[in-house]
Amino acid sequence: MSPERGHPARRPAAGGPGLRPVAAISLLGPIAWRNLWRNPRRTGITLAVVAIGVWSILTFDVMLKAWAVNSRQEALRLLTGEGQIHAAGYLDDPGVGHRTPAPAGDLLAVLDGPMVSAWAPRVRVPAIIRSEYRTRPVTLLGVSPTAEHAVSDLPSQILAGRYLVSPADSGVVIGADLAVRLKTRLGKRVIVMAQGADGRLAERGFVIVGLFGNTRGAQDEFVFTGLRPAQAMLGVGGDLSETSLDVAPKVKPDVAVAALRRAAPGLDVQPWTALSPLAYTMETISGAYIGVWLAVVFVLMAIGIVNTQLMAVFERTREFGLLQALGLRPGMIVLLVMLESTLLIGLGVVAGVVLMVATLAPFAGGIDMSAFAAAAELAGGGGRLYPVLAPVDAVTLSLIVWVLGVAATLWPARTAARAAPVVALNTL
Amino acid sequence: MSVIIGCRGVEKIYRQGAVEVPALRGVDLDIVAGDFATLSGPSGSGKTTLLSLMGGLDRPTAGEITVDGHALSGMDNDRLADLRLRKIGFVFQTYSLVPVLSAIENVEFILRLLGAPRGEREARAREVLAQVGLAGLEARRPSRLSGGQQQRVAVARALATRPAIVLADEPTANLDSANAEDLIALMADLNRASGVTFLIATHDARVIAHSRRRIEMVDGRITADEGQGAPVAA
Numbered sequence: 001m002s003p004e005r006g007h008p009a010r011r012p013a014a015g016g017p018g019l020r021p022v023a024a025i026s027l028l029g030p031i032a033w034r035n036l037w038r039n040p041r042r043t044g045i046t047l048a049v050v051a052i053g054v055w056s057i058l059t060f061d062v063m064l065k066a067w068a069v070n071s072r073q074e075a076l077r078l079l080t081g082e083g084q085i086h087a088a089g090y091l092d093d094p095g096v097g098h099r100t101p102a103p104a105g106d107l108l109a110v111l112d113g114p115m116v117s118a119w120a121p122r123v124r125v126p127a128i129i130r131s132e133y134r135t136r137p138v139t140l141l142g143v144s145p146t147a148e149h150a151v152s153d154l155p156s157q158i159l160a161g162r163y164l165v166s167p168a169d170s171g172v173v174i175g176a177d178l179a180v181r182l183k184t185r186l187g188k189r190v191i192v193m194a195q196g197a198d199g200r201l202a203e204r205g206f207v208i209v210g211l212f213g214n215t216r217g218a219q220d221e222f223v224f225t226g227l228r229p230a231q232a233m234l235g236v237g238g239d240l241s242e243t244s245l246d247v248a249p250k251v252k253p254d255v256a257v258a259a260l261r262r263a264a265p266g267l268d269v270q271p272w273t274a275l276s277p278l279a280y281t282m283e284t285i286s287g288a289y290i291g292v293w294l295a296v297v298f299v300l301m302a303i304g305i306v307n308t309q310l311m312a313v314f315e316r317t318r319e320f321g322l323l324q325a326l327g328l329r330p331g332m333i334v335l336l337v338m339l340e341s342t343l344l345i346g347l348g349v350v351a352g353v354v355l356m357v358a359t360l361a362p363f364a365g366g367i368d369m370s371a372f373a374a375a376a377e378l379a380g381g382g383g384r385l386y387p388v389l390a391p392v393d394a395v396t397l398s399l400i401v402w403v404l405g406v407a408a409t410l411w412p413a414r415t416a417a418r419a420a421p422v423v424a425l426n427t428l
Numbered sequence: 429m430s431v432i433i434g435c436r437g438v439e440k441i442y443r444q445g446a447v448e449v450p451a452l453r454g455v456d457l458d459i460v461a462g463d464f465a466t467l468s469g470p471s472g473s474g475k476t477t478l479l480s481l482m483g484g485l486d487r488p489t490a491g492e493i494t495v496d497g498h499a500l501s502g503m504d505n506d507r508l509a510d511l512r513l514r515k516i517g518f519v520f521q522t523y524s525l526v527p528v529l530s531a532i533e534n535v536e537f538i539l540r541l542l543g544a545p546r547g548e549r550e551a552r553a554r555e556v557l558a559q560v561g562l563a564g565l566e567a568r569r570p571s572r573l574s575g576g577q578q579q580r581v582a583v584a585r586a587l588a589t590r591p592a593i594v595l596a597d598e599p600t601a602n603l604d605s606a607n608a609e610d611l612i613a614l615m616a617d618l619n620r621a622s623g624v625t626f627l628i629a630t631h632d633a634r635v636i637a638h639s640r641r642r643i644e645m646v647d648g649r650i651t652a653d654e655g656q657g658a659p660v661a662a
Contacts, residue, residue: 019543027540034528322524325485326585327513327541329506421512422485 024335032339039312043344046308050348050405051355053301057397058356058389060293064286065393066367066385068279075279076272077153078218079141081120081244082253084275085260086268090241096125096197099239106263111245115256118150119245123230127194129174129223131182138178138223140192142230145169151244154212154222161186161210169226171209175219179211186211192223197235204233298401302408309341309412320416321423330417337413338406345405349398356389363387431494432593432625433459433482438491440477440648451477453648454491459593459627464619465655466636467629469645475629476597478645482627483516483595484508496592513541517586519596524582525570531557531581532566535588542589556584560614576607583614587624596628600635612638 019027036043076082085107090098102121103111111119123142128135145164149155155163159176172190179185189205196202206225213219231237247256253271260269273280313320320333328336366384440452451474459465459482467475480486481493484500493500496515503511512518525534532553539549557566560580570578579599586594596615600608616638618624628635636642641655 019541023540023543027537031526031528038528319526322520323526324509325483325512325518325520326538327509329509331506420486421509422480 019332024332025339028332028336028339032336033343035336035340036344042308042312046305046344047348047351049301049304050345050401051351053297054349054352054398054401055355055359057290057294057297057401058352058394059359061290061393061397062356062360062387062389063385064289065390066387068283068286070369070385071282072272072276072279074215075276078214079152079154079222079244080272080276081151082247082272083245083257083260084270085243085245085264086241086270088266088268090268091270094124094126094241096195096234096236096241099123099197099236099241100243100267102238102240103243103264107260107267110256110259110263111243115248115251115259117246117248118147119243120144120147120151121227121240122242122244123227123234123236123239124241125194125234127192127223129178129182130191130193131184131188133183134181136178136181136220138174138192139221140194140230141222141224142227143167143224144227151246154214154218154224157213158210159213161208163210163212164224164226167227168229169209170206170229171225172206173210173212173224174208175222176211176213177219178223179208181220184208192225192233194234196233197239202233202235204229294397294400298404301401302405305341305345305405306408306411309337309409310415313337313412313416316416317419318423320419321421324419324421333417333419334410334413337416338409341406341409341413342402345402345409348405349402352401353394353398356394360387360389430461431458432461432463432496433457433627434492434494435478435482436492438478438481438488438493440474440481440486441489451648452481452488455648455650457643457650457653459625461592461625462619462623463641464616464626464639465628465641465643466639467627467643467645468631468636469651471631472647473645474648475645477648479595479597479627479629483518484512513538514589515592517589517591517594519579519582519586519594519599521598521601525578525585527570530567530569531562531573531577531584534570534581535585538585538588552588553584556587557581559587559618560584561610574607576603576610579603579607579611580614583611583618587618591624593625593627596626596630598630598632599628600630600632608632608634 085100085103087098087100103119110116121144123140125140127138127140129138143164144167145155148164158173161173163173164171172192174182174190182190184190186208189207191203191205193201193203206229231239245256245260247253253273257269257271323333323336324330366386368384435455435457438452438455438457439450442449442451455474455478457478467478469475477486481488482495484493484495484503487500495511498511498515500508500511518524525531526537529537532550535553535556536549539552544552554563554566557563560583562577562580562584565573565577570581573581579602582599583594586596594615599615600611603611612632612635615626615628619626628639630636639655642652643650644652
């Protein structure tokens with residue numbers, strides 16, 4: 001051994017005793033990893049806390065978004081569509097007096113253009129339906145069946161009989177529940193009455209050709225017949241009450257609505273967000289709910305992480321003092337503890353995501369909400385929920401938890417770095 | 429003879445609430461290159477306190493300490509850490525190894541802090557482990573080494589960087605007689621063969637018997653310093 005003092009590999013002290021950040025991490029990383037497993041029970045508990053926290057955040061995110069999508073679909077695919085065109089004043093007074101001519105010119109060009117994927121003309125007025133036994137208030141819709149198939153799910157929800165076959169079809173399709181309330185059935189005749197364009201009572205007999213399912217509210221409210229018989233009954237010529245439309249994929253509804261407004265400046269063009277505020281609210285507040293839940297879970301998780309890390313740090317005070325006595329700078333102690341936290345929380349986050357994926361696997365076909373139909377209907381949802389973990393959500397939320405979790409351990413890390421090197425001389 | 433550690437008028441007062449407890453009362457001392465010195469005295473005499481101040485582990489209330497010509501006063505924590513890394517090897521009473529590192533990794537850890545290349549640090553770690561009689565046990569973690577073996581690893585770690593001085597605090601306190609004798613003999617051999625300077629705080633009469641310079645402390649003062657000026661040639 002050379003008696004010369006000083007190791008030949010020594011480097012200047014600037015920025016640490018010869019260690020760049022990468023070298024420091026490569027030196028301390030394996031130690032941090034091994035340190036994690038010195039107390040497997042504590043590590044396991046912390047891992048479980050983080051994993052369950054991440055799992056709960058992702059579950060909340062997935063379920064809320066599934067509910068919002070379901071709620072939107074239920075609302076938009078009932079009759080609303082992604083936008084509607086009415087005569088000015090129709091939404092406040094949806095009677096026969098507020099009607100529009102059939103789309104033509106610039107408006108027709110936009111409706112048939114690339115921004116709109118489908119549109120359906122309708123006559124839609126309040127009416128009364130009467131069977132031999134009962135009378136009920138309803139909304140009469142005169143529809144063009146082929147176009148209606150493109151913007152609404154109702155035509156495909158026929159439980160008995162058939163849907164309308166053409167705009168000239170003079171049969172009537174009513175809700176199965178309404179048929180029960182009216183004490184009538186498929187093939188029977190009903191009378192529909194409404195105010196005509198001339199202000200007088202217009203009425204016409206229709207044969208029930210189909211019964212549809214869907215929510216109880218929709219079954220009670222809507223009665224469908226062909227567009228032309230409805231127009232004829234009301235005496236509105238070729239006029240319409242509303243035009244429902246769906247926007248082409250990758251086109252924002254607001255952009256399409258703006259184009260339609262420019263094409264038909266005298267008409268009232270509204271996006272679904274204004275027509276179905278409950279669905280819109282569900283969609284917009286879901287993000288806020290997720291944020292609140294993230295904050296709640298994170299605070300609880302952070303308390304657990306900081307508590308266990310502080311315990312670990314206090315138990316290892318002498319060890320941190322020893323490392324400093326050997327020449328580790330206080331900043332390197334902070335780095336060591338932060339590396340331990342980064343690995344620990346990172347593992348917990350990965351475990352949480354894996355747990356979430358495993359939880360979702362059995363529900364790939366959707367979650368049947370029929371057991372909660374009444375509550376679901378009240379909240380604008382229903383049918384089946386399709387929970388899907390969006391990769392961008394999983395990555396974003398995981399990163400947030402990871403970064404905030406590691407940041408929370410700055411306190412224990414700084415506490416560790418404050419361990420005086422002189423404690424290395426203590427025997428206890 | 430070059431002075432490795434110099435103390436001038438060093439005082440240390442601990443405060444326990446409103447009560448001041450003087451641990452060192454004006455210590456003047458030079459440790460020179462090649463010394464194999466012991467610092468002895470009854471419990472509370474201040475030997476561990478003096479060792480901690482000489483090693484830059486704590487700061488004196490008054491006085492000045494130099495290590496290899498560098499004054500410790502005014503150094504911040506980072507510079508003190510660098511100085512400890514470069515100039516001082518420590519051997520503590522408890523074995524004080526990093527429990528998750530093997531024997532060779534414990535030794536290499538210090539060399540990695542200094543930025544030594546892989547091949548060089550591994551060769552140096554094996555060399556010092558062989559010097560302390562642990563060849564073949566390099567891969568063992570501390571939990572699989574006896575107390576005596578762990579303390580040898582601590583000595584190897586202290587020597588790995590070729591420090592200016594090795595400070596040892598009661599290194600034999602937790603060893604049985606045989607291991608204590610072996611460790612003392614090892615340190616004495618290293619001093620004789622390589623000129624490594626040792627300052628050992630101890631109660632152990634066997635350690636004191638091996639030393640050439642015997643410094644005694646009572647109540648925070650040096651009361652005797654025998655053998656001064658007779659170190660092995662460095």
